[in-house]
Amino acid sequence: MKTGAETLSGPRIPAFNERSLLGSLAAIREDRLAFLLAVARQTGDIGSFRVGPVPMLLLNSSELVHAALVEHANDFDKGFIMRRAFRPVLGEGLFSSEGELHRRQRKIMAPAFQPRHIVNYAQTMVEYSERAQQTWRDGATLDVSREMMAVTMSIVGNVLFQTDVLAETDELGGALSLSLAYINYILSSFFPLPLNWPTERNKQTRQALDLLNRRMQKMIDERRASGENGDDFLSILxxxxxEDGARMSDQQIKDEALTLFVAGHETTAAALTWTWFLLAQHPDIYQRLQHEVDTVLQGRSPTYADLSQLPYTLQVLKESMRLYPPSIALIRVALRPVKLGPYHLRKGQTIMIVPYTIQRRPDYFPNPEQFDPDHFQAENEAGLPRFAYLPFGAGPRICIGNHFALMEGHLLLATLAQRVSFTLLPGQQIIPDTDKTITIRPKYGLHMQIKRRGRSI
Structure with a gap:
């Protein structure tokens, strides 16, 4: 059954061909990314589809993204479903909060995320990546997805809290995975059971959240007791x-800290995982990357000052995030009637912006399915429409840690590419998974063999 999406006036929004009374629910559950890509290719700049009875609009042009996330940012919020999914885990942190609270918190926290401040964390990022690779035995097989998660979690633990969580990555990682799986359960269920119901899923989720909150509170208490005036993010919070001189409550600090902890390692780990996967499939690009790193670094660890001399390394990272963007989707709900381009939306209309689809438009990126870091060669990148590439979102809610994440990914990629090579083990099913996390990860992990490198120029 094909239905159109009527607007208040203006052009009719193209409707995706749906034959089920439940709309596209089955297709979304089977393969969310493939379905959304099909909608984008069939409907163009904007298209409607249904998730059960819920109508959705997919925005798939840079102009409409600009209209929704920048021009009319105040005409949308994240909506009830997103709040229901994220607030039990992240509370009223920057990702979940809305309106005046979000503006206030972002203004307070923004100075800590300026490039001139995050430069101070470069050495820590390199030290932890060097420490991690030193434990990898030549010829060993590793789940690279798991290893990237461990090293980025350790880095974030240090720069956020000045604590070494390397020994706790399994415990903390497990708690985070359960918490993120709960978010995805809420987002994919029409009638999710409340968290206080005594189901096994809810019991495990509550235990995970309790562990995370206890760790956050312990770090807050220890920092206050020490009287230290550190430069980590917890001290800053x-x-x-x-503006009125008021401090954040302990609960708000925990919410912000947990939000930064989750977002600060999850996105970079996912980006690096897919980068190694793509490099292993394209040895010519891998060789070009390693030649740049070897030539510039001459066997020493990278520093922040080296990054300007490693442009191709950054191109590789950006291209990886084009094909496998960390964020699955940006969802907004219209607070009032609003016009996006020529289209008039009703109050309550839900829109979805999917970097995975918009970053595969052939008019933005030639040969869009091809892994080609030259998409981000300086001249090519300068010619892109402004919102054709949005791995960190856009507008006033753009990821506050985008500079941090890019610097971290750039440094880790350079460090590890110089020390080791990853070879993809044959016979694996490498399937992008969006069911259990808020990022795109390989469903069954990514198993690769390590070959330690000598210095070669």
Missing amino acids: LRARD
Whole structure:
């Protein structure tokens, strides 16, 4: 059954061909990314589809993204479903909060994320990546997805809290995975059971959240007791005051810290995992990357000052995030009637922006399915429409840690590419998974063989 999406006036929005009374629910559950790509290719710049009885609009042009996320940012919020999914885990942190609270918190926290400040964390990022690779035996087989998660979690633990969580990555990682799986359960269920119901899933989720909150509170208490005036993000949050001189409550600090902890390692780990996967499939690009790193670094660890001399390394990272963007989708709900381009939307209309689809438009990226870091060669990148590439979102809610994440990914890629080579083990099913996490990860992990490198120029 094919239905159109009527707007208040203006052109009719193309409708995706749906034959089920439940709309596209089955297709979404089977392969979310493939379905969304099919909608984009069939409907163009904007298309409607249904998830059960819920109508959705997919925006798939840079102009419409700009209209929704920038021009009319205040005409949308994240909506009830997103709040229901994320607030039990992230509370009222930057990702979940809305309106005046979000503006206040972002203003307080923004100075800590300026490039001039995050430069101070470059050495820590390199030290932890060097430490991690030193434990990898030549010829060993590793789940690279798991290893990237461990090293980025350790880095974030240090720069956020000045604590070494390397020994706790299994425990913390397990708690985070359960918490993120709960978010995806809520997002993919019409009638999710409340968290206080005594199901096994809810019991495990509550235990995971309790562990995370206890760790956050312990770090807050220890920092206050020490009287230290550190440069980590937790210290900054504890010192922060708004324009009226008010400090954040412990609960708000925990919410912000947990949000930063989750987002600060999850996205970079996913980006690096897919980067190694793509490099292993394209040895010519891998060789070009390693030649750049070897030539510039001459066997030493990279520094922040080296990054400007490693442009191709950054191109590789950006291209990986084009094909496998960390964020699955940006969802917004219209607070009032709003016009996006020529299209008039009703109050309550849900829109979805999917980097995975918009970053595969052939008019934005020639040969869009091809892994080609030259898409981000300086001249090519300068010619892109402004919102054709949005791995960190856009507008006033753009990821506050985008500079941090790019610097971290750039440094880790350079460090590890110089020390080891990854070879993809044959016979694996490498399937992008969006069911259990808020990022795109390989469903069954990514198993690769390690070959330690000597210095070669």
